[in-house]
Amino acid sequence: MKKHLAVLAATAVLGVTSAFAANPFSDVTPQDWAYQAVAQLASQGIVNGYPDGTFQGQNNITRFEMAQMVAKAMTRQGQVDAEQNAVINRLANEFSAELNSLGVRVSTLENxxxxxxxxxxxxxxxxxxxxxxxxxxxxxxxxxxITPNNKSNFDYRGRVQFEATVNDNTKAVVRVAASKEFGAAGSPSTSIDRVYVQHNFGKYATTTVGRQDLFIGNGLTYDSDFEGAAVKFGKDTLNASVAYGYATDMAFKMVAGNETDTIVTKAPLFNEEQKDNAQLVVFQVNGKLGKDVKAGAFYTRVGATDATEAFSRTVLAPVGTALKDKSLDFYGVHANAKLGSKVAVDGEFAKFREIKHSNAWTAGVTYGNYNMKKQGTWSLKAQYTSLGEFAPVFASTYWAPANQNLKTWSVQGKYAVADNVGLAAYTTIDAKDQEGNKVSNFYRADLNYKF
Structure with missing residues (x-):
């Protein structure tokens, strides 16, 4: 294959659209039919010329030169769609020997x-x-x-995920997890916590069926297991999704503080007659507002009235409150923005549609450029969180000692001690319940490894 044809194919695979890129090669003129493709890929650093400043597009491209282009294309896989990714992966497999000789360390080759x-x-x-x-x-x-909790806990967890390619548009995923507290009796608890099949319908629709992750909003209300089906439409600039199924990690964990200890009330949210887990339909819309701002909204429908009755009996009745309406639906909005190369802000709000004292919100600012893949990168974050007495928060991304009846400042630091090894530390500051009673501050430190 001639080099001109190779770069033209590469622009199609990568979706490169630098329309006014400058041409750096002396032997490629504006009259050349491949001029635009060569200039575009050169501006992205995907193709290089010879030391004398020529491209020599009339020559056949070697496998080694093609492997160099594939290696650079692989660094852009996060910027292209599923169909383009599939092409890049097939090229990576075809040129695996040449890529290995270049020292390219990519999971699609190594693992x-x-x-x-x-x-x-x-x-x-x-x-x-x-x-x-x-x-x-x-x-x-x-x-x-009523049971006392350990003041501190040290545990470990390991997970391995297997992903099988069924065809260019379909994959099946199974993940095995094992965890245990250090010093506790017995062997680590082991489970298969992810089992799902994912299929792409063209470039703009993806469906996932099985036990999977459910991330509602920006993670304030729910970030945990979900058994059901989810469909996503669109791309990063604007997308919508709907998920139907059962959330496995929904329970109320309210806090009541005083000067000497903290009481945490736990109660399940469930649908007694249909399933033990809460039945949900989650509608979400997310998009970009310009280059550096992301925003979204969600509405979550909690199915059947049995869950409402269980909530009234186990959560509200003990504190002398009654729920007149038959709905546990909740909704929210969220946004995050980059303010320069190292500063970012984020915020989220959520509440039950028909329950008073259920407002939940958080706002934070982050400084740094932490990337677990790059040794020496770090970040610091300060955050304020306020969770109403009956906030719709169940399995939050944000670390906190409870999910309801809490207000607290928190700080978090992250540092990549080595490539793919990250250290994170977190603590709440001056935590209180909504009536101003002192709540035990919570702290946490993680050492994470990815492979």
Missing amino acids: KVGNFKFTGDARLRYTGNDTDTYTYKLDKEGNEA
């Missing part, structure tokens, strides 16, 4: 056996509270139990 790819992570975690805490649990029938 792939046949049509299987595997990745994983490991974590060492330390968590604690600055005072004694107690948990007041209510089961599905409203039975009570």
Whole structure:
């Protein structure tokens, strides 16, 4: 294949659109039919010429030269769509020997056996509270139990994910996880926590069916397991999604503070007659407002009235509150923006549609450029969080000692101690319940590894 044809194909694969890129090669003129393609890829650093400043497009391209183009294309995989990614992956497999000789370390080459790819992570975690805490649990029938909590805890977790390519548009994923507290009796608890199939319908629609991640909004309300189906339409600039199924990690964890200890009330949110897990329909819209601002909104429909009745009996009745309406639907909005190369701000708001005292909001500012893949990168974040007595917060991305009836400042630091090794530390500051009573401050430190 001639070099001119190769670069023309590369522009199609990568979707490069630098219409006014300058041409750096003396032997490629504006009259050349491949002028635009060569100039575009040169401006992106994907093709290079010879030391004398020529491109020599009349010559056949060698496998080694093609491998160099593929290696540079692989660095742009996060900027192209699923169809273009599939082409790049096929090229990477075809030129795997040449890429290895270049020292290219890419998971699609190193971690792939046949049509299987595997990745994983490991974590060492330390968590604690600055005072004694107690948990007041209510089961599905409203039975009570009060137990003391360990003031600190040290545990570990490992996960391995297997991804099988079915065809260019379909993949199947299974993830195995194991975790255990250091010093606890018995073996680590092991489970298959992700099992799903994902299919792309062209460039603008993707469906995922099975046990998967559900990320509502920016993560304030829910970031955990979900069993069901999800469909996403659009691209990063503007997309919409709908998910239907059962959330496995929905329970109320309210806090009540005083001067000596903290009581955390836990109660399940469930649909008794249909499923033990809460039945949800989640509608979301997300998009970009310019280059550096992202925003979105969501509405979550909680199915059936049995969940409402369970919530009234196990959560509201013990504190003398009644729920008149038969809806636990909740909604919210969120946004984040970059303010320069190292400063970013974010915020989110959520509430139940028909429950008073359910406002939840958070706002934070981050400084730094932490990237776990790059040793020496770091970031610092300061955040304020206010969660109403009945806030619709269940499995939040934001670390906190409770999900309801809490207001607190928090700070977080992250540092990449080595490539793919990250250290994170977090603590709340002056945590209180909504009535101003002191709540035990919570702290956490993680050492994370990715492979």
